[in-house]
């Protein structure tokens with residue numbers, strides 16, 4: 001009997017339920033190959049706490065390579081560079097080719113700063129993704145403080161990720177005993193645009209009472225030892241943390257699998273490509289055809305079980321399920337970096353230490369829900 005091969009391109013949050021069900025795939029005679037650049041996936045929900053020094057990296061990593069170390073499955077360390085839909089194969093950055101009977105993309109998204117880089121010595125830029133960058137930023141700040149130097153940080157972006165990074169830096173400053181924190185947030189549309197007004201006000205108060213400055217301008221470039229803003233000013237800074245929005249990888253548009261300007265993998269309600277039925281995907285890297293979804297992990301988490309069921313059903317010749325859980329009224333919790341969190345559920349907004357206790361409990365429960373399966 002020909003063993004069918006399912007390739008998981010990327011070990012994102014959306015693929016965790018597939019990795020947790022490898023026994024079911026093996027029982028159906030399906031070999032699963034998971035391709036990812038490294039053996040771990042960092043859980044973004046705890047990323048800002050990593051920056052603040054609340055969590056160690058080991059507390060927020062899923063061991064995806066170990067999860068894939070099962071009979072009938074394989075972990076391939078590599079980066080997918082191109083898709084050949086007609087030939088049903090992927091090309092990796094190192095030139096290797098991997099054939100598939102079905103493929104599922106969980107490649108996530110990347111932060112591409114909307115300002116040019118610096119070709120002279122100047123501020124070091126860390127993007128909010130991959131999450132491991134937040135540990136690098138923390139270590140760079142720690143080293144500077146330990147060496148007795150001043151640290152000036154600019155956060156580019158005032159959305160949920162930008163707020164959490166700014167709050168995390170303030171939490172780190174506090175942990176390190178920095179007396180005069182220097183943190184500017186470039187938030188051209190204010191903090192938490194699109195959220196209820198009260199959330200924006202709470203976020204602003206949380207940052208400014210700890211000494212941060214909020215600028216209604218965006219970073220337009222790096223100028224020597226600072227960041228140039230769209231209001232014509234230049235703010236001195238040593239580090240820039242960029243949370244200027246996320247984009248799917250380019251490879252879908254290059255393969256003709258994207259029908260949208262955002263370049264995401266076009267999928268139907270069944271999380272399946274309308275162009276090639278053996279191509280699936282979920283999470284931040286897709287464009288969900290029936291109703292575009294925000295790039296939030298909550299959708300990756302909701303889509304994961306449907307994706308796992310559909311991949312199994314597709315390869316076994318059974319009927320596929322639609323993904324219907326598209327509601328936007330989900331519980332959102334933002335880590336304020338000082339033991340508090342801002343909670344939003346629909347129009348309801350609140351802040352407190354109890355909200356951070358709840359966030360920590362939910363995040364740790366999520367980590368435990370995918371135990372290492374050696």
Ligand SMILES: Cc1cc2nc3c(=O)[nH]c(=O)nc-3n(C[C@H](O)[C@H](O)[C@H](O)COP(=O)(O)OP(=O)(O)OC[C@H]3O[C@@H](n4cnc5c(N)ncnc54)[C@H](O)[C@@H]3O)c2cc1C
Pocket residue numbers: 009010011012013014015035036037038040041042044045046047048078079080081106107108109128129130161164249282283284285295296297298299300333
């Ligand atoms: C600081 C921060 C905090 C956040 N907090 C929250 C939160 O609290 N709640 C929430 O709902 N959302 C949150 N998000 C958004 C959340 O991170 C994403 O929506 C979620 O991670 C998307 O999951 P995914 O499965 O699509 O991809 P990801 O989980 O991002 O995983 C993608 C994987 O693909 C791999 N990969 C990428 N390119 C390639 C390639 N070419 N070849 C092979 N592998 C590749 C990556 O290494 C990674 O392992 C946050 C984002 C940030 C930046």
